[in-house]
Amino acid sequence: MTGKTFKNTNPATGELINVVRESTISDLDNAVKAARKAFASWRKVPPPKRGEILLRSMRILEEHKEKFALQMTEEMGKIQKETRGDVQEAIDTGFYYAGEGRRLFGRTTPSELPDKFAMSVRAPAGVCGLITPWNFPMAIPSWKIYPALLCGNTMILKPSSLTPNSAKNFVLALKEAGVPSGVVTLVYGEEMIGRAMVRHPGIDLISFTGSAAVGAEVAGVCGKLHKKCSLELGGKNAMMVMEDADLDLALDGALWGAFGTAGQRCTATSRIILHEDIFKEFSERLVGKAQALTVGDGRDPAVEMGPLVSAAQLRRVARYVEHGKHKDRAKLLCGGRILKEGALAKGFFHEPTVFSGTPNMKIAQEEIFGPVTVLLKVRSFEEGMKVMNGTSYGLSGSLYTRDIRRAMAAIRDMETGITYINAPTIGAEVHLPFGGVKHTGNGHREAGEAALDIFSEWKAVYIDYSGKLQKAQIDS
Ligand code: UN1
Numbered sequence: 001m002t003g004k005t006f007k008n009t010n011p012a013t014g015e016l017i018n019v020v021r022e023s024t025i026s027d028l029d030n031a032v033k034a035a036r037k038a039f040a041s042w043r044k045v046p047p048p049k050r051g052e053i054l055l056r057s058m059r060i061l062e063e064h065k066e067k068f069a070l071q072m073t074e075e076m077g078k079i080q081k082e083t084r085g086d087v088q089e090a091i092d093t094g095f096y097y098a099g100e101g102r103r104l105f106g107r108t109t110p111s112e113l114p115d116k117f118a119m120s121v122r123a124p125a126g127v128c129g130l131i132t133p134w135n136f137p138m139a140i141p142s143w144k145i146y147p148a149l150l151c152g153n154t155m156i157l158k159p160s161s162l163t164p165n166s167a168k169n170f171v172l173a174l175k176e177a178g179v180p181s182g183v184v185t186l187v188y189g190e191e192m193i194g195r196a197m198v199r200h201p202g203i204d205l206i207s208f209t210g211s212a213a214v215g216a217e218v219a220g221v222c223g224k225l226h227k228k229c230s231l232e233l234g235g236k237n238a239m240m241v242m243e244d245a246d247l248d249l250a251l252d253g254a255l256w257g258a259f260g261t262a263g264q265r266c267t268a269t270s271r272i273i274l275h276e277d278i279f280k281e282f283s284e285r286l287v288g289k290a291q292a293l294t295v296g297d298g299r300d301p302a303v304e305m306g307p308l309v310s311a312a313q314l315r316r317v318a319r320y321v322e323h324g325k326h327k328d329r330a331k332l333l334c335g336g337r338i339l340k341e342g343a344l345a346k347g348f349f350h351e352p353t354v355f356s357g358t359p360n361m362k363i364a365q366e367e368i369f370g371p372v373t374v375l376l377k378v379r380s381f382e383e384g385m386k387v388m389n390g391t392s393y394g395l396s397g398s399l400y401t402r403d404i405r406r407a408m409a410a411i412r413d414m415e416t417g418i419t420y421i422n423a424p425t426i427g428a429e430v431h432l433p434f435g436g437v438k439h440t441g442n443g444h445r446e447a448g449e450a451a452l453d454i455f456s457e458w459k460a461v462y463i464d465y466s467g468k469l470q471k472a473q474i475d476s
Contacts (some may be wrong), residue, residue, distance in 0.1 A: 003021055003022065003024060004021070004022040005019050005020060005021050005022060006019070006161050006188075007019055007020075008020055008075055008161075008162070008163075008164055008165065010074050010077075010347075011075075011076065011306075011308065011309050011347055011348045012077055012296070012297040012298060012299075012306060012307045012346075012347040012348075012349075013297065013346050013347055014347065017074055017075055017165065018164075018165070020161070020164045020188050021188065022188055022189045022190075022193070023158075023187035023189050025193075025196055027187055028156070028187055028193060028197065029200075029202075031156045031185035031187055032127060032156065032202035032203060033202070034181070034182035034185060035127045035155060035156060035182055035183070035185060035202075036154070036202055037182055038154045038180060038182030038183045039124075039126065039127060039153070039154040041180070042152060042153075042154055042180060042183050043123075043124045043152040043153075044152075045152070047100075047102075047104045047150060047151075047152070048101045049101070050101055050149060051097070051098040051100065051101020051102060051150060052098070052101065053149075053174075053177050053178045053179055054094050054097055054098040054101070054149060054177070055094065055095070055098035056177035056178060057094055057173045057174045057176070057177035058091050058094030058098065059177075060176055060177055061087060061090055061091045061094065061138075061173050064169070064173070065087045065088070066084070068083075068138065068166065068170075069083040069084040069087050070083070070299065071165050071166065071169065072086060072087070072137055072138065072163070072165075072166045073298040073299055073306070074299070075162065075163050075164075075165050075166065076134050076135070076137055076162060076163050076166075076309050077298055077306040077307040077308065077309055077347075077348075078135075078261045078264075078298055078306050079298035079303055079304065079305065079306050080298055080299060080301070081301075082260065082261055083298070086136055086137065086138050086139045086166075087139075089138070089139035089430060090139050090141075090142035092429075092430045092431075093139070093142040093143055093146050093430045093447065094142065094146055096146075096430055096431050097146040097147055097149075098150075100449075100452070104122055104150070104452070106119055106121035106122060107119060107120050111462065112472060113464070113466070113470045113472065113475065114470075115464065115465050115466035116462060116465070116466060116470060117462070117463040117465065118460070118461070118463075119460075119461050120458050120459065120460050120461065121461060122151060122452060122458065122459070123456060123458075123459045124151050124455070124456060124457075125148075125153055125204055125205045125228060125454075125455055125456060125457055126153060126204030126205060127153065127154050127155065127156070127204050127205075128148050128153050128154070128155040128156070128204065128205045128206075128207060129155070129156050129158070129198065129206045129207070130144045130148070130156065130157045130158070130206075130207050131158050131194050131197065131208045131209070131210065131218075132157065132158070132160065132167070132209055133160050133209050133210050134159075134160035134162040134163040134309055135261060135264045135265060135266075135309070135369075136265075137159065137160070137163035137166035137167060138167070138169070138170050140209050141159060141167055141170055142170065143430070143434070143446045143447050143451065144157075144207045144209075144446070145157065145170070145171075145184060147451040147454070147455045148207075148455040149179065149183070150452075150455075151455040152456075153205075153455055154182065154183045154184070155183070155184055155185075156185050156186075156187055156197060156203065157171065157184060157185070157186050157187070158186075158187050158188070158189065158193055158194055158197060159186070161188060161189060161190050162309055162310060164188055167186060168186060171184055171186050195221075198218050198221045199221060199225070201225075203227070204227065204228065205227060205228040205229070205230075205454075205455070206218060206222055206227055206228070206229045206230075207230045207232075207446075207454060208229070208230070208231050208232070209231075209232040209233075209266075210232075210233065211233065211234060211367075212234045212367070212392075212393075212439050212440075215233040215442075218231065219231060219442060228454075229442065230441075230442065230444035230446070230454040231441050231444070232266070232434075232435055232440075232441055232444075233266070233393075233436075233439060233441055234266055234367040234393055234395070234439070234440060235267055235270075235367060235393045235394075235395030235396060235425075235436060235440055236270055236271060236364075236365060236366070236367055236391040236392075236393045237257075237268060237269055237270060237271070237393075237395055237397060237416075237425035238269070238271035238273050238376075238387070238391075238397055238398070238425070239253065239254055239257055239269045239271070239273070239397075239399075239400065240272075240273040240274075240378075240384045240385075240387075240388055240397075240398065240399045240400065240410075241254075241272065241273070241278065241282060241400045242275050242384070242399070242400060242401040242403070242406060243275040243278050244401055244402045244403055245278070245400035245401050245402065245422075246400070246402065246422070247278060247281065247282060249422060250282070250400040251282065251286060251289060253269075253398070253400065253422075253423060253424035254269060254272055254282075254286055254373070255286070255289050255290065256424050256426070257269030257398070257425050257426050258272070258290075258352070258354075258371065258372075258373035259290065259293060259304075259305050259352045259371050259373075262305050262306055262308055262350070262370060262371045263368070263371040263372060263373070264309060264313070264369050264370065266367075266395055266440075267395060267396045267418070267425050267426040267427075267428065268369070268426065269373060269398070269424050269425045269426070270367070270368060270372065270373055271364055271373065271376060271387075271391075272286075272373055272374070272375050273376045273378055273387050273388060274375055274376065274378070275378060275379075275381075275384070276377050276378065276379055279377045282375075283333060283354070283356060283375055286354060286375075287333050287334045287354055290334050290352040290353075290354055291334050291335075291352070293305050293352050295339060295344070295349055295351070296343065296344065296349075297343070297347070305352060305371065307347040307348040307349045307350075308348040308349070308370060310348060311348055313348065313370065314338060314348040314349075314370075316368070316370070317350050317368060317369070317370030317371070317372060318338055318350070320362075320363055320366070320370070321336050321363075321372060323363060324355050324357070324361070324362075324363040324372075327362065328361035328362055328363050328364075330356065330357035330358075330361055330363055330374065331355060331356040331357070332353070332354075332355055333354040333356055334351070334352070334353065335350075335354060335371070335372075336351060336353050337350070337351050338350055338351075350370060350371055351371070352371045353370075353371055353372040353373070354372075354373055354374075355373070355374045355375065356374070356376075357374045357375070357376065358376065359376055359387045360390075361374070364376060365391055367393070385409075385413055385414070388414060388415075389414070389415040391438075392438055392439045393436065393438055393439050393440045394415045394416045394417060394436045394437035394438035394439075394440050395416060395417055395418060395425075395436035396416055396417070396418040396419075396425040396426070396436065397410075397415075397416040397419055397420070397425060398419070398421070398423060398424055399414075399419075399421055399422075400421075400422055401421075401422075407421045415437055415438065416436055417433070417434070417435045417436035417437055417440065417445065418434065418435075418436065428447070430447045430448065431447070431449075432447065432448050433448050433449075433450035433451075434446045434447040434448075435450075
C-alpha cells in the first residue's frame with residue numbers, strides 16, 4: 001500500500017480490523033471530475049427510476065443487515081442491537097426516498113396574468129460533499145446520500161476514519177443496486193481531505209454532521225465561497241421529569257437516553273431535570289440501574305453498553321469527568337472511572353456516570369459525547385423549562401408528565417428541533433425532520449421531506465402562452 005494509511009481497530013479489544021489508505025488531493029480531484037461528468041446524465045434519469053435503484057439498494061442492505069451490523073459493532077463499538085438499528089435506519093431511509101421518486105412534488109399556482117402558467121419544480125443542487133461522523137456510520141450517510149441521489153445530485157462521501165467499513169458496505173450496496181459509476185465516490189481521511197472538500201471549487205454543496213466548532217469553520221468557508229451548506233451539530237439534550245410523571249417509564253427512558261450508544265449520540269440525554277419532589281427517589285433508582293448495566297464487547301448479547309469509539313474519545317470523557325468532580329464541584333453519584341479490569345483492559349471502556357449538579361456547570365453546558373449525565377433539581381415546571389432552554393444547543397428535549405397542559409406548553413416553548421413527550425431524547429424516525437435550533441444547526445433539517453430542501457433548488461417556471469409581452473406588476 002502506498003501513501004498514508006490509517007488503522008481501523010476494534011475499540012472493545014484493540015484488534016486490528018483492516019488498514020485503509022488515506023485519500024490524497026488528487027484522489028479527491030478525480031472523484032470530483034467523475035462526479036461532474038456523471039451529473040450530466042444522472043440529473044436526467046427520471047426520479048421514479050432513481051427511486052427504483054434506491055429500493056434495490058435498500059433490499060441489499062436488508063439482506064446483509066446482520067453482517068453489516070456485526071462489522072459496525074466491530075469497528076465502532078456500540079452493541080449489536082443498536083448497530084442493527086443503525087442499518088435499519090438506513091433501510092428505512094432508502095424505502096422512504098424510493099417512494100419519493102414518484103412524488104418529488106412541485107407546485108402549480110395561478111399567474112396574475114391571463115394565458116400564463118406558473119409552477120415551481122425541484123432541480124438538483126449539483127455535486128455534493130458529504131462529511132459524516134462515526135456514531136451512526138450507516139444511518140447518517142444514508143440521510144444524506146439517499147435524498148441527494150433521489151434529487152439527481154452526484155456526490156463524494158467522506159466518512160469518519162473510525163468507521164470506513166460501514167460506509168463502504170453502504171456505498172457498495174448502492175453500486176450493486178445500479179447507481180452508475182461516478183455518482184457516489186468514497187474518499188477516506190480526516191481534516192486534510194475534509195477541508196479540501198469544503199474548499200473544492202468543483203463541489204457545490206457541503207452537508208456536514210459533526211461538532212459545533214468544526215461546523216462553524218465549515219460554514220465560514222462555505223459562506224466565503226457562496227457554497228450551500230447544511231450543518232447538523234451538537235446537542236446538550238435534557239429530559240425533564242415532573243412530580244406527576246410515571247417514574248418507571250421515565251427511568252427506563254433516562255437509562256436508554258443517557259447510556260445508549262455509550263452516550264455518543266448528538267441526541268443523548270446528557271441532562272436530566274428533576275422536580276424536587278421526586279429528585280431523591282429518581283436519582284437513587286437511576287444510580288441503581290446505571291450501576292447494574294453490563295459493560296463490555298458489543299458483540300456479546302448480554303452486554304448493554306459498549307466501549308467509547310477511541311482512546312481520544314475516552315480521554316475526552318475522562319477530562320470532563322475530572323472537570324465535573326474538581327472544577328464544577330458537581331456531586332458524583334456513580335461511575336466516573338475508566339474501566340480496566342480483565343477483558344476490558346484492551347478497550348476504551350468508561351463506567352456509566354451520573355452527576356448531580358447545577359445548570360451552569362461546564363458538564364451541564366458542553367457536549368461530552370460519552371456515558372455521562374447530570375441531574376438538575378428544579379422547584380417547578382416553569383423553572384425546569386428555563387433550565388431546559390438554558391444552553392447554546394437546541395437539538396432534542398423531552399418531558400415526562402401526565403398533565404396535558406404541561407405537555408402542550410413544553411411542545412410550544414421548548415427551544416429544540418425535536419420534542420418528545422413521555423419518551424427519551426433519542427429515537428428519531430426517518431420520515432420526520434431531524435435537526436435543531438441555536439448552535440445545533442444552520443436552519444436545515446435532514447431526513448423526511450425536509451431534506452429535499454437541502455439537496456434540491458427550487459426553480460420557478462413561467463409559461464406565457466398569450467403570444468404577447470405581458471408585464472408582471474405593470475399590466476393590470
Ligand atoms: C445522532 O445522534 O447523531 O434519534 C443521530 C436518534 C437516532 C439518530 C441519532 N435515530 O437517536
